[in-house]
Amino acid sequence: xxxxxxxxxxxxxxxxxxxxxxxxxxxxxxxxxxxxxxxxxxxxxxxxxxxxxxxxxxxxxxxxxxxxxxxxxxxxxxxxxxxxxxxxxxxxxxxxxxxxxxxxxxxxxxxxxxxxxxxxxxxxxxxxxxxxxxxxxxxxxxxxxxxxxxxxxxxxxxxxxxxxxxxxxxxxxxxxxxxxxxxxxxxxxxxxxxxxxxxxxxxxxxxxxxxxxxxxxxxxxxxxxxxxxxxxxxxxxxxxxxxxxxxxxxxxxxxxxxxxxxxxxxxxxxxxxxxxxxxxxxx
Numbered sequence: 001x002x003x004x005x006x007x008x009x010x011x012x013x014x015x016x017x018x019x020x021x022x023x024x025x026x027x028x029x030x031x032x033x034x035x036x037x038x039x040x041x042x043x044x045x046x047x048x049x050x051x052x053x054x055x056x057x058x059x060x061x062x063x064x065x066x067x068x069x070x071x072x073x074x075x076x077x078x079x080x081x082x083x084x085x086x087x088x089x090x091x092x093x094x095x096x097x098x099x100x101x102x103x104x105x106x107x108x109x110x111x112x113x114x115x116x117x118x119x120x121x122x123x124x125x126x127x128x129x130x131x132x133x134x135x136x137x138x139x140x141x142x143x144x145x146x147x148x149x150x151x152x153x154x155x156x157x158x159x160x161x162x163x164x165x166x167x168x169x170x171x172x173x174x175x176x177x178x179x180x181x182x183x184x185x186x187x188x189x190x191x192x193x194x195x196x197x198x199x200x201x202x203x204x205x206x207x208x209x210x211x212x213x214x215x216x217x218x219x220x221x222x223x224x225x226x227x228x229x230x231x232x233x234x235x236x237x238x239x240x241x242x243x244x245x246x247x248x249x250x251x252x253x254x255x256x257x258x259x260x261x262x263x264x265x266x267x268x269x270x271x272x273x274x275x276x277x278x279x280x281x282x283x
Contacts, residue, residue: 008049010034010056014063021067029072033062036076069203082132086158091150093213094204095128098270099189102244102277103132105268106187109240109279113137115184120145120234122175122188122227125213127155127168129187134164140185145173147212175226181234186241190223192216192249220246224253228260232282240265241280250275 014030023029035042037059044051053059062075073079073088080086081095082103088094110117117140121130124144134142146152152170159168173179193214198206205214216222224243231241241262245253254264261283270276 005052006049007034007038007045007051007053010053010059011045011049014059017063017067021069023066023069029066030063032072033066033075034059037062069207071204071208074208079126081126081128082135084128084132084135084162086126086128086131087154087161088126089150089154090208091148091210092154093125093189093209095126098272098276099129099244100132101268101270102129102187102189102242103136105277105279106133106185106240106242107136109242109265110137110185114139116140117184118182118236119143119185119187120179120181120183122186123147123190123213123223124155124170125151125189127158127170129189130155130168131159131162131164133185133187134167135162141167142169143183144168144170145175145179146170147172147174148210151210175223176230176234179230179234182236182239183234184236184239186231186235186239187243188223188227188241189244190216190227192220192223192244192246194218194220216246219252220249221252221256224256228256228262231257231280232260232262235262235280235282237282239282242268243278243280244276245278247274250278253278 015027018026031045035045073094079088079095119142121144124146127144130142130144144155155170159165191214193216195215250267262280265279265281267275268277
């Protein structure tokens with residue numbers, strides 16, 4: 001790619017390189033990478049293709065990494081979720097649009113959005129679920145739990161950038177251990193990929209996402225077995241819990257929660273029409 005001299009030429013060559021590597025939406029990714037490398041807005045790439053690029057070396061390096069299937073969010077350090085800008089690092093699961101289904105389901109289950117609700121998010125990662133909810137619930141406060149300090153550092157920075165640090169606390173924890181409650185709203189996107197299936201996932205996930213955020217044990221349900229008893233213990237009697245799960249896992253997760261005296265209230269579907277979240281109340 002060396003020697004290309006304009007924004008337009010860089011974009012074309014980068015898109016060709018990514019397409020040859022089998023990257024879906026190669027031109028889009030090349031545009032976002034070029035904007036990041038040059039420190040300009042993506043719209044400028046489209047509006048001023050004739051602008052000269054004096055040094056394309058950074059862009060070339062990023063294109064090579066993307067061609068090796070490193071996630072775009074790891075290259076730019078950013079991912080949009082719920083129309084909010086989140087920092088992403090290799091220590092965090094990349095927020096995905098499917099998880100916005102959980103936010104929608106939780107908000108729909110709340111009767112009074114102005115109430116001083118207490119929220120806990122297990123396996124908080126970037127903090128995207130908790131912070132998206134706090135952005136919509138002005139009087140709520142939340143606690144994000146994760147097992148890794150390097151992950152929580154990212155979540156704290158996201159809270160500060162979004163102006164939500166005063167209402168969001170993040171702490172190390174092994175799921176619900178040592179947590180008393182009660183909480184009005186419990187949310188979680190736990191690891192749910194069966195361990196034997198991780199190697200067959202897209203390289204962006206299998207090679208670059210933190211395994212602890214993916215590995216759900218032999219059948220993908222280990223985290224739900226851990227969460228079920230404690231969700232019942234710490235959920236306020238009038239509260240609600242919303243859990244994300246993988247493709248086809250809804251009935252099994254509902255059975256596990258029912259066995260812990262939690263009442264399934266129904267499923268929410270993602271943009272592809274797949275059941276993605278289970279809404280729970282307490283007996």
